[in-house]
Amino acid sequence: MSAETTFRMRRVWLQIHLWLGIGLAILLVPVSLSGAALVWHDHLDALINPGRYAATMGEPLPPSQLMQRAAAALEPGFQPTAVRMPESAGWPATVMAREPRRGEGARPRVLTVYLDPPTGRVLDINEFRNSLIGFLHRFHENLTIPELSGRAIVGWSGVAMLILSLTGIYLWWPRNAGFLRGLRWSRGPTLSLNLHHLFGFWISLPLAVVSATGIYLGFPQQGRDLLSSVAPMTPQQRGGFAAPLMQRTELGIDRAVDVAAGALPGSRLAAVFVPTQQTGAWRVQLREGQSERVTTVMVEDRSGNARRVEPLSGDRAALWIRWIHEGSHSGVVWQVLVFLCGILPALFTVTGVLIWLRNRKAKRVLEPKISTVPQVEAAE
Secondary structure, eight states, X not given: OOHHHHHHHHHHHHHHHHHHHHHTHHHHHHHHHHHHHHTTHHHHHHHHOGGGGOOOOSOOOOHHHHHHHHHHHSOTTOEEEEEEOOSSTTSOEEEEEEOOOOSTTOOOOEEEEEEOTTTOOEEEEEOGGGSHHHHHHHHHHHTTOSTTHHHXXXXXXXXXXXXXXXXXXXXHSOSSSOHHXXXXXXXXXXXXXXXHHHHHHHXXXXXXXXXXXXXXXXXXXXXXXXXXXXXXXXXXXXXXXXXXXXXXXXXXXXXXXXXXXXXXXXEEEXXXXXXXXXXXXXXXXXXXXXXXXXXXXXEETTTOOEEEEOOOHHHHHHHHHHHHHHTTTSHHHHHHHHHHHHHHHHHHHHHHHHHHHHHHHHHHHHHHHHHHHHHHHHHO
């Protein structure tokens, strides 16, 4: 490739990088910052609402008692749907509850009851959707815009961020020197240029990965169709969390948990979900030993038969895509990288604008000098 072609290509990618970064900064920066805040959302919530997490140490009560304590504290009409046990000692247990549908297409209210596991004392009742953490989740997922339009906008912002990270690698690459020279701090005369180059290179690949996974989550149906074309996935069930619950059950919640635990010896309870009319089975999630791996066991309410649910390869891939994007279940190092992927775009926006303004100023200074050169030559 000739030097002139390389120069022109570089200018094209520079313009794309520049105008995507500046033109979409008002969208990309808030989405990225909200994602950074959600990396440790539970710890952030505990910092904001310490009373909600004022749990004591001790053996947790059975799920039935936790559900009864939560039900007694709820507003009339709310039905407990699930009990989640703390992942580690010192954290609260939670009971999810929702009210019946208020009309066709209406979203039922969902409340979270926080309880002290050993005593069952109610610590707080919160409507997650209207909390600060809930707002950050909704903003990061769909900009709080209803239906799928907001999610699509976030998905396209992921496309823009992916292009920015990849073009950034191309523009960072030293033209007239080796790779190692590009890693030096002194790539330019200004602090903003060096910050942009150095931090941009080290975060570019993680940022590309987080952006690519965000594109999948931003277009869930299209992403699922694409993934299911190469790996088998469990068919989607309609109704979701709003599916009608069974009004009368044969098995109690504690008995369902015992049956599930018998199918997976040495496990401990992570969560249990009340049967719906659609499934007719208790969904029990168990942690294997001290690991973070969760196995789901379905316990038929009428027969008491237990069946382990083995996720298909496509389901596992979809779960890993979400974990990679969120920074969960991936270790502290990846969590820190995902956090930086949310923080650094703000730095890149500021330094990028400073570089652009400085270059424009330099061009305005040079243009009069260049325009006078032919006149001088003609006079001579």
